[in-house]
Amino acid sequence: MAKIEKSIDINVPVRTAYNQWTQFEEFPRFMEGIKEVQQMDNKRLHWRAEIAGKDKEWDAEISEQTPDRRIAWHSTTGVRNAGQVSFQPIDDNRTRVTLLMDYEPEGVVEKAGDAMGVVSGRVQGDLERFKEFIESRGAESGAWRGEIRGGQQTTRGGTGTPGSTGGPSTGGPSTGGSNAPRGGSPGTGGTSTGRGSTGTTGGPTGSKGSSTDNPTGRSSSQRVDPEDMDDEVTR
Numbered sequence: 001m002a003k004i005e006k007s008i009d010i011n012v013p014v015r016t017a018y019n020q021w022t023q024f025e026e027f028p029r030f031m032e033g034i035k036e037v038q039q040m041d042n043k044r045l046h047w048r049a050e051i052a053g054k055d056k057e058w059d060a061e062i063s064e065q066t067p068d069r070r071i072a073w074h075s076t077t078g079v080r081n082a083g084q085v086s087f088q089p090i091d092d093n094r095t096r097v098t099l100l101m102d103y104e105p106e107g108v109v110e111k112a113g114d115a116m117g118v119v120s121g122r123v124q125g126d127l128e129r130f131k132e133f134i135e136s137r138g139a140e141s142g143a144w145r146g147e148i149r150g151g152q153q154t155t156r157g158g159t160g161t162p163g164s165t166g167g168p169s170t171g172g173p174s175t176g177g178s179n180a181p182r183g184g185s186p187g188t189g190g191t192s193t194g195r196g197s198t199g200t201t202g203g204p205t206g207s208k209g210s211s212t213d214n215p216t217g218r219s220s221s222q223r224v225d226p227e228d229m230d231d232e233v234t235r
Contacts, residue, residue, distance in 0.1 A: 004120050007098040008127040011135050014089040017097055018068045019143035020134050021085060026141060030129035032122050042146060042153055044076075051079070065148040080104035099127060 010017050020026075024045055028034045035055075038046040045060045058078025065071045068089075074082035081103040088096040101123055134140070146157020 002103055002119070004101045004103075004123050005098065006120070006124045006127055007096055008124075008131055009090060010095050010097055010131045011093065012095060012138070013093055014068050014087050014095040016140050017095040017134060018087045019140035019145075020137075021071065021087075021097075021130075022065075022144040023140070023142045030133045031126045032129075042144075042157065043148060043151065045073075047079075049079075061151065062148050063151045065146065067145050067147065097127060097130070099123060 024037045025039055027037045033050045034047065035050060036046075036048040038048075040046055040059075043062045045062070046057065047060060048055070048057050050056070056079050058081075059076045060073050060081075061076050062071065062073045064084070068087055070084060070086045072082075072084035081101065083099065083101040083103075085100075086098045088098070090096055101119075103119070144157045146153060147155045
C-alpha cells in the first residue's frame, strides 16, 4: 500500500482542532472528492467519494480514538485504506495536525495519479482547507469525547463543548458537556448535524434534523447503536 504523511500548524487550541475532526459528516466541506460521510454508529462510517473520476463507496471502522491526541481507522469494505490523524499542542492556541494515510491505488488512472503525486497533493490540500475552515469559525461545530481502544468503545462520549446541557463528559475533561452518544446532542435554536453537533445549520450533505423533533439528536440517516440506546434508557 502507498503511504502519505502530511502536517500543518493550525491557530486553534488542540481541543478545538480535535473536536472538529470528530465531526466526520462535515468532511465534505473541506476534503476534495468526498461527497458524503455517514455516521453509522460510534465506530463505523460509510463514505461516498469520487476518485479518479469514478464514484466509490466503502465502510470504515475507527480502531483507536483518544481525545485531543489521536484517531485511527481502517476500511472494512470497498476501497482499501487506513490512516490516523494526530494532534500535538504547540502552545495554548496552536496545534500541529499530522495526517498519515495508507491506501491501495486501483486501476491505471489511480496508479498513474499516485505516481505523479496527485494523492499527496490532495491530502495536503485537505489539511489546508481544514485549517481555513476551523480558523475562520474560531470554534468547533460539535464534538465527541468518547474513547475507543482496540476497536472497542471504552467510555461514553459527551460533546465536551461549552454551553451544552447536562453533566460533565465521562470521555474526558469537559466544560459542561453532555453525555449524549456520538450522533448528536440536543441543540438550542438550531438543527443537529449529528455526532455532538452544537446546533449548526446543516452540513454539505444537506441532511438536517430538528433537535426538538429528534430528542436523541441523531440525524435521520443514522442507525441507532444498541449500546447507545441502553445508555439513553438508563439516563
